[in-house]
Amino acid sequence: MAVAVVVAAGCGDAAGSRRHVGETGATSPTPTLSETPFAEPRQFVSGHGLLKVRLVVGVRSVRLAGQTVRALTYNGDYMPPTLRLRPGDRLDLTLVNNLPEQTNLHTHGWHISPMDSSDNVYLHIHPGKSYHYTYRLPADLAPGTYWYHSHAHPRSEPQVFAGLSGAIVIDGLERHLPSGLKHITQRLIALKDFQVRNGAIPTAGIDSNAPTTRTVNGLVNPAIPIRPGETQLWRLANIGADIAYNVHLEGSRFHVIAQDANPVDSVWSADTLLMPPGSRFDVLVQGSAAGRSRLETLAYTTGPAGDSYPQETLATVVSSGPATPRATLPMKFAHFSDLRKDRIAQRRTIVFSENEPQKKFYIDGKLFDHRRIDVRARLNTTEEWTVRNASDEQHTFHIHVNDFQLISVNGKPYEAHGLQDTVQLPVRGQVVVRMRFLDFLGKYPYHCHILNHEDHGMMANIQVVR
Numbered sequence: 001m002a003v004a005v006v007v008a009a010g011c012g013d014a015a016g017s018r019r020h021v022g023e024t025g026a027t028s029p030t031p032t033l034s035e036t037p038f039a040e041p042r043q044f045v046s047g048h049g050l051l052k053v054r055l056v057v058g059v060r061s062v063r064l065a066g067q068t069v070r071a072l073t074y075n076g077d078y079m080p081p082t083l084r085l086r087p088g089d090r091l092d093l094t095l096v097n098n099l100p101e102q103t104n105l106h107t108h109g110w111h112i113s114p115m116d117s118s119d120n121v122y123l124h125i126h127p128g129k130s131y132h133y134t135y136r137l138p139a140d141l142a143p144g145t146y147w148y149h150s151h152a153h154p155r156s157e158p159q160v161f162a163g164l165s166g167a168i169v170i171d172g173l174e175r176h177l178p179s180g181l182k183h184i185t186q187r188l189i190a191l192k193d194f195q196v197r198n199g200a201i202p203t204a205g206i207d208s209n210a211p212t213t214r215t216v217n218g219l220v221n222p223a224i225p226i227r228p229g230e231t232q233l234w235r236l237a238n239i240g241a242d243i244a245y246n247v248h249l250e251g252s253r254f255h256v257i258a259q260d261a262n263p264v265d266s267v268w269s270a271d272t273l274l275m276p277p278g279s280r281f282d283v284l285v286q287g288s289a290a291g292r293s294r295l296e297t298l299a300y301t302t303g304p305a306g307d308s309y310p311q312e313t314l315a316t317v318v319s320s321g322p323a324t325p326r327a328t329l330p331m332k333f334a335h336f337s338d339l340r341k342d343r344i345a346q347r348r349t350i351v352f353s354e355n356e357p358q359k360k361f362y363i364d365g366k367l368f369d370h371r372r373i374d375v376r377a378r379l380n381t382t383e384e385w386t387v388r389n390a391s392d393e394q395h396t397f398h399i400h401v402n403d404f405q406l407i408s409v410n411g412k413p414y415e416a417h418g419l420q421d422t423v424q425l426p427v428r429g430q431v432v433v434r435m436r437f438l439d440f441l442g443k444y445p446y447h448c449h450i451l452n453h454e455d456h457g458m459m460a461n462i463q464v465v466r
């Protein structure tokens with residue numbers, strides 16, 4: 001019989017990893033007692049090809065940033081369990097809805113069927129009901145960091161903002177690492193943000209530009225331990241509703257091995273990573289000389305009609321203990337099949353626009369209608385989409401089921417190292433993307449991943465047909 005086991009997260013850091021929001025736990029071995037120890041949510045791990053999970057959605061009071069706050073939770077936690085699986089596994093997930101409104105579940109980034117009881121975001125699980133999802137992961141599902149969240153249009157923004165998002169890890173990235181790095185410490189660094197109004201995270205009238213508390217795994221400025229010279233794998237994931245993070249680690253660089261759970265063909269490095277809502281980066285980081293450095297989000301503006309986010313510290317990286325020689329990082333990583341060589345079956349232009357004062361957001365001049373098919377594409381073909389932004393703020397293009405290759409930004413060719421499932425659309429600009437429609441028939445959405453915009457219309461439907 002297949003079993004699901006619950007284990008503490010974070011190889012090499014089990015002592016500090018049991019603690020998460022809503023639970024007290026062991027402290028991690030950091031030098032200063034006043035610091036919040038780094039911790040990860042517990043994990044539900046597949047065994048013998050199966051993971052059985054029950055997620056109960058409800059309203060709960062949780063401890064968050066030193067205060068008691070009413071939030072929407074999975075299993076009572078603001079930072080719910082991480083689902084950890086392998087390619088080829090099956091996920092049997094029962095979603096129990098104890099909210100006074102409908103909800104549902106999306107497994108963001110999975111290349112999987114969008115139909116029936118799989119990654120079907122057109123389902124509404126009504127109050128007091130439960131639903132049994134069955135997901136059959138392809139044997140070649142890409143390893144990396146994914147996430148799950150409510151996709152309950154038009155209530156996605158308030159539900160995710162109030163807490164309904166968690167992480168998914170598909171194991172296997174280690175396979176591409178050199179032997180000396182296969183067993184390095186892995187850390188989930190899930191970026192999740194909230195505001196408090198009258199003792200609760202607001203679920204109406206959310207202003208993404210208002211003062212916001214940014215957390216790592218639900219913790220404010222935790223201390224992340226590393227040894228001088230040590231290489232760690234960090235799984236950066238923006239699992240918030242609306243805001244972008246512009247992530248920077250003082251004095252260090254991020255070495256990207258996967259973007260949106262697509263392993264890269266060659267490792268690239270950056271000192272700052274722009275992370276719009278929904279995006280993920282799996283990165284290698286190396287401990288600097290003993291001392292402290294800030295993991296921060298730098299100030300970022302999404303345009304004249306958009307938001308302005310201040311610089312904020314996300315975590316404090318504490319380098320201490322015996323130094324180890326810095327490992328040589330890999331250059332070549334995974335295989336990537338460049339879509340620029342594909343024959344293009346169809347070219348389309350998709351336009352994102354808005355009427356900000358009226359809170360209306362459009363794709364191709366239309367508000368979302370779940371009954372309408374906006375694009376019909378053929379299975380096993382490649383299409384090229386020019387996605388234009390006709391507004392004065394950035395939007396985050398996202399599509400389910402099939403990831404895309406970024407070909408150009410504002411006409412400037414982009415040298416992609418793999419696929420991605422989110423991309424920021426420049427103000428009054430455009431990107432060109434290519435995608436292959438593989439393996440799965442059915443209808444699924446593409447939309448702005450700023451969930452406020454999605455809820456207010458910026459979503460459309462594609463149907464993949466034979």
Ligand SMILES: [Cu+2]
Nearest residue numbers: 395448450453
């Ligand atoms: Cu948008």
